[in-house]
Amino acid sequence: MGRIVLEKVTKSFGDTQVIPPLDLTIEDGEFAVFVGPSGCGKSTLLRLIAGLEHTTSGKVLIDGEDMTEISPSKRGLSMVFQTYALYPHMTVRKNIAFPMRMAGLSEEEQNKKIEAAAESLNLTDYLDRKPGQLSGGQRQRVAIGRAIVRDPSAFLFDEPLSNLDAALRVGMRLEITEMHERMKTTMIYVTHDQVEAMTMANKIVVLQAGVIEQVGTPLELYHKPCNLFVAGFIGSPKMNFIMGTEAAHMGAATIGIRPEHIDVVEEAGVWQGRVGVAEHLGSDTFFHIHDTGLTETLTVRAPGDVQLKHGDIISLNPRTELIHKFDDKGLRIA
Amino acid sequence: MAIVAQSSKAGRISRATLAWIVGLLFFFPIFWMVLTSFKTDADAVKPEFLFFFTPTLENYLNMTENYDYWRFARNSVITSVFATIFALAVGIPCAYAMAFNPSRATKDVLMWMLSTKMLPAAAVLYPMTFLTKSVGLFDTHFMVIVVLMLINLPIVIWMLFTYFKEIPKEIIEAGQMDGVNTWGEIREILIPLAWGGIASTALLCFIFCWNEAYWTVRLTTTDAATLSKLIEGNRAPEGLFFGRLSAVSAAAVGPIVVLGWFCQKQLVQGLTFGAVK
Numbered sequence: 001m002g003r004i005v006l007e008k009v010t011k012s013f014g015d016t017q018v019i020p021p022l023d024l025t026i027e028d029g030e031f032a033v034f035v036g037p038s039g040c041g042k043s044t045l046l047r048l049i050a051g052l053e054h055t056t057s058g059k060v061l062i063d064g065e066d067m068t069e070i071s072p073s074k075r076g077l078s079m080v081f082q083t084y085a086l087y088p089h090m091t092v093r094k095n096i097a098f099p100m101r102m103a104g105l106s107e108e109e110q111n112k113k114i115e116a117a118a119e120s121l122n123l124t125d126y127l128d129r130k131p132g133q134l135s136g137g138q139r140q141r142v143a144i145g146r147a148i149v150r151d152p153s154a155f156l157f158d159e160p161l162s163n164l165d166a167a168l169r170v171g172m173r174l175e176i177t178e179m180h181e182r183m184k185t186t187m188i189y190v191t192h193d194q195v196e197a198m199t200m201a202n203k204i205v206v207l208q209a210g211v212i213e214q215v216g217t218p219l220e221l222y223h224k225p226c227n228l229f230v231a232g233f234i235g236s237p238k239m240n241f242i243m244g245t246e247a248a249h250m251g252a253a254t255i256g257i258r259p260e261h262i263d264v265v266e267e268a269g270v271w272q273g274r275v276g277v278a279e280h281l282g283s284d285t286f287f288h289i290h291d292t293g294l295t296e297t298l299t300v301r302a303p304g305d306v307q308l309k310h311g312d313i314i315s316l317n318p319r320t321e322l323i324h325k326f327d328d329k330g331l332r333i334a
Numbered sequence: 335m336a337i338v339a340q341s342s343k344a345g346r347i348s349r350a351t352l353a354w355i356v357g358l359l360f361f362f363p364i365f366w367m368v369l370t371s372f373k374t375d376a377d378a379v380k381p382e383f384l385f386f387f388t389p390t391l392e393n394y395l396n397m398t399e400n401y402d403y404w405r406f407a408r409n410s411v412i413t414s415v416f417a418t419i420f421a422l423a424v425g426i427p428c429a430y431a432m433a434f435n436p437s438r439a440t441k442d443v444l445m446w447m448l449s450t451k452m453l454p455a456a457a458v459l460y461p462m463t464f465l466t467k468s469v470g471l472f473d474t475h476f477m478v479i480v481v482l483m484l485i486n487l488p489i490v491i492w493m494l495f496t497y498f499k500e501i502p503k504e505i506i507e508a509g510q511m512d513g514v515n516t517w518g519e520i521r522e523i524l525i526p527l528a529w530g531g532i533a534s535t536a537l538l539c540f541i542f543c544w545n546e547a548y549w550t551v552r553l554t555t556t557d558a559a560t561l562s563k564l565i566e567g568n569r570a571p572e573g574l575f576f577g578r579l580s581a582v583s584a585a586a587v588g589p590i591v592v593l594g595w596f597c598q599k600q601l602v603q604g605l606t607f608g609a610v611k
């Protein structure tokens with residue numbers, strides 16, 4: 001079990017309130033991702049759940065039990081840190097065994113679990129090495145192994161992939177997602193990378209300045225962002241925002257359209273512009289278009305075979321049914 | 335071609351020469367003391383026997399037979415060892431708390447601790463003497479241990495704090511998540527990780543305790559008197575017996591010099607730790 005509820009939780013460091021009163025429920029078995037720009041309070045929120053930070057006010061409930069004043073060691077949660085935080089003086093085996101030894105499990109039981117964890121994480125050959133002799137990816141696996149063997153009610157991940165290179169990051173992302181499918185244990189994952197959030201989460205919590213902007217499934221956030229911040233944060237490349245008369249025509253202060261919802265056409269289109277930078281990814285090409293009269297730069301995602309170069313005139317048709325409208329406060333107009 | 339700093343041969347040699355000169359300069363008093371300790375008191379003051387004389391063990395034999403050297407040495411060992419152990423026992427938890435759970439006052443507390451070292455010892459000499467005498471602790475091992483521990487505690491805590499600060503906080507937090515209590519964190523994670531730092535702190539504290547003279551001379555007479563007191567006791571009012579004094583001094587600093595020699599590496603690491611990075 002692992003249902004985590006935050007009730008009117010606040011956190012201040014000195015006179016600075018980093019988390020204003022906040023309510024959030026994470027259901028048992030969910031994969032929740034806290035996402036937001038750096039300094040938005042997502043790591044602080046995770047640390048409040050872990051108990052590594054004290055709440056200034058409010059309650060943290062785990063499976064209905066008030067854990068606000070309970071020490072991290074007694075909350076039954078496991079955490080994987082960005083810097084791995086392995087014990088450098090212990091071998092991989094001892095690192096993984098550590099939480100079990102602290103819990104007083106028998107040697108036999110410990111070994112059984114270590115073997116199982118090492119097997120599933122491809123660490124069997126490295127059990128007698130020290131963390132210093134492992135690569136970044138292997139270290140992160142050890143950290144995950146150490147978290148798994150505790151059978152926690154929930155896993156907490158604090159930007160666990162940030163220190164890995166791009167290729168490894170994609171691999172580990174899949175592994176963690178598969179691990180969640182297999183174990184069905186609650187996971188809370190903090191990242192500033194919206195691609196990680198979109199690909200891994202059942203539930204995304206978008207944060208800005210300690211405030212929850214929106215909570216929803218990845219596709220809900222993609223299709224129905226509730227405000228300009230979420231609209232701009234979720235999706236890559238970023239959504240285009242257009243203000244002024246074009247927006248006023250549609251009865252909004254700002255309209256937003258995603259780069260993939262603008263079609264490049266041969267004949268004269270609704271919008272026209274001049275190609276600035278063209279980024280060829282092979283499968284897709286991202287065009288950054290100037291002189292449209294709409295906004296400074298309009299980003300368009302076109303199929304990879306569209307051949308246009310710097311300075312060419314380009315014609316565009318937006319898919320009007322997929323345009324997002326926002327009022328003057330930046331909130332979505334239904 | 336890349337510009338790389340090159341040290342010329344002449345530069346290297348002159349630097350080495352300078353190092354040797356400084357080294358010998360520092361070593362000379364010790365050499366002089368040891369040399370004198372093998373002369374008779376009469377020879378010691380005669381210029382014609384400056385380097386060439388008939389060596390004698392008389393001073394050393396006299397010291398062990400008449401002055402009870404071993405009792406003083408035993409007291410020095412007892413007080414220094416226990417003062418160091420107690421200083422670590424108080425210092426480790428203290429430095430741990432400040433390094434990993436700092437509050438807004440931590441910096442001030444550290445400065446305050448250091449400021450206690452600025453108080454001239456003479457300013458509290460009378461209160462201390464009266465106090466120890468009135469509670470019957472004058473000239474006891476316990477008193478000497480407590481005083482040695484207290485005067486070295488600031489430096490012990492500062493050193494440990496600097497070492498502990500080098501340990502990533504996440505490792506301690508990982509320990510908390512893995513279910514250890516505070517004592518477990520210190521025992522299982524902190525001490526193994528900071529072992530080198532703790533060892534050099536202990537060594538330095540031990541050396542300071544061993545060499546301490548101000549308090550050990552003034553708060554003891556016979557029972558708890560350390561080697562410092564023995565040296566002080568050989569300062570005869572009618573004139574100095576240089577041979578005897580040198581022998582006593584050499585025997586007092588001998589153990590600590592040998593200890594320091596063997597732990598050189600640890601000590602240098604300890605003193606320069608945190609200087610870079």
